[in-house]
Amino acid sequence: MTTAASPSASADPAPRPDARFLRALRSESVDATPVWFMRQAGRALPEYRAVRERATLLEITRDPALCAEVTLQPVLRLGVDAAILFADITTPLAGMGVAFDIVEGRGPVIEHPIRTAADVAALRAFAPEAAVAPLLEAISIIRGASPVPLIGFAGAPFTLACYLVEGGPSREFIKTKTLMHSDPATWNALLDHLVTATIAYLHAQVAAGAEAVQIFDSWVGGLSPLDYERRLWPHMRRLFEGIADLDVPSIHFGVGTAGILGLQASAGGDVIGLDWRIALSKGRRIVGDRAVQGNLDPTLLLGPWEGVEESARWILEENDRRPGHVFNLGHGVLPGTDPDQLRRLVELVHDHGASR
Ligand code: CP3
Numbered sequence: 001m002t003t004a005a006s007p008s009a010s011a012d013p014a015p016r017p018d019a020r021f022l023r024a025l026r027s028e029s030v031d032a033t034p035v036w037f038m039r040q041a042g043r044a045l046p047e048y049r050a051v052r053e054r055a056t057l058l059e060i061t062r063d064p065a066l067c068a069e070v071t072l073q074p075v076l077r078l079g080v081d082a083a084i085l086f087a088d089i090t091t092p093l094a095g096m097g098v099a100f101d102i103v104e105g106r107g108p109v110i111e112h113p114i115r116t117a118a119d120v121a122a123l124r125a126f127a128p129e130a131a132v133a134p135l136l137e138a139i140s141i142i143r144g145a146s147p148v149p150l151i152g153f154a155g156a157p158f159t160l161a162c163y164l165v166e167g168g169p170s171r172e173f174i175k176t177k178t179l180m181h182s183d184p185a186t187w188n189a190l191l192d193h194l195v196t197a198t199i200a201y202l203h204a205q206v207a208a209g210a211e212a213v214q215i216f217d218s219w220v221g222g223l224s225p226l227d228y229e230r231r232l233w234p235h236m237r238r239l240f241e242g243i244a245d246l247d248v249p250s251i252h253f254g255v256g257t258a259g260i261l262g263l264q265a266s267a268g269g270d271v272i273g274l275d276w277r278i279a280l281s282k283g284r285r286i287v288g289d290r291a292v293q294g295n296l297d298p299t300l301l302l303g304p305w306e307g308v309e310e311s312a313r314w315i316l317e318e319n320d321r322r323p324g325h326v327f328n329l330g331h332g333v334l335p336g337t338d339p340d341q342l343r344r345l346v347e348l349v350h351d352h353g354a355s356r
Pocket of ligand 1: 043084085086106153192216331
């Protein structure tokens, strides 16, 4: 196994369609259920904390070798079946002319929130090769060094809009939803801009070597089904149509989505992410004939192993050895999670064995 310590950029890395993660995304049979964790880099690992002693998140994403190293840390320690590029959903915003900072313990804070038609008109067109060159270079290093497939990703337009309009992390998304309801023209212009940028961003990541992509719609569970359908669905549809020509699978993820899962699935995504508020078999019935990813409550990992084990086995039984299941948490790894719990969970999922 090549390690992150000896990154070797590969110009044209060999495809690995038989990796169990990629087989599961295509709903093909697997020798064991693949597993990875959202936010697997960063939150739980002491080796990440060590890197953070000398570099901020923004600095890591602008240093290809360091970014590759941090991306591969959880692969080497935990034995997961996929790597996810180390970046933040806000990373591409700088390339749109948005000034922001990532504040320790709080999250992304936007210097001048976007609230008017003029604010939206002032956004710059996103040109990935100019805006995120170091990140694209990191992808090619990771492709040459990673023993498992690399997931590229982007924030979904609603979740990005929540940061842009609120100006920072929020619970209720009041300003965002108020803009959506009271100024639909500005709302649509903002979402159009974000969708166009995201299509370009994901194309650039795949061209650089990403083998699957995930769209994170972390805050979409705040919308009613009616608002999703009227105000967001057309934008999500355009996003998935815009990446349909990529020959890598897409994962469509959201949190608190039990009430809008059918709508989300109809907007697009080869694989639908489920959180823990819905039983996996029920989620499968709603999203129909496609793969699912999920769905352990990440809070369980802060408690005793027995609780993790009981719920993980329940999820695997809910899936009933059907092909097309990628094991994951229902949301990201929480700060303070013991990496040994994560490693044990990977072993449990793998030991469960093959799909039909
Ligand atoms: O999954 C991974 O390990 C890859 C890296 C990754 C980060 N952010 C690094 C990060 C990914 C995939 C994200 C996605 C992200 N960022 C989402 C979608 C997933 C989710 O959790 O819902 C969202 C909503 C964000 C926004 C964000 N970025 C918040 C709320 C915060 C602060 C809280 C925290 O620690 O996550 C961030 C900062 C951030 N993004 C950190 C990391 C490692 C911590 C900052 C640091 O180490 O200095």
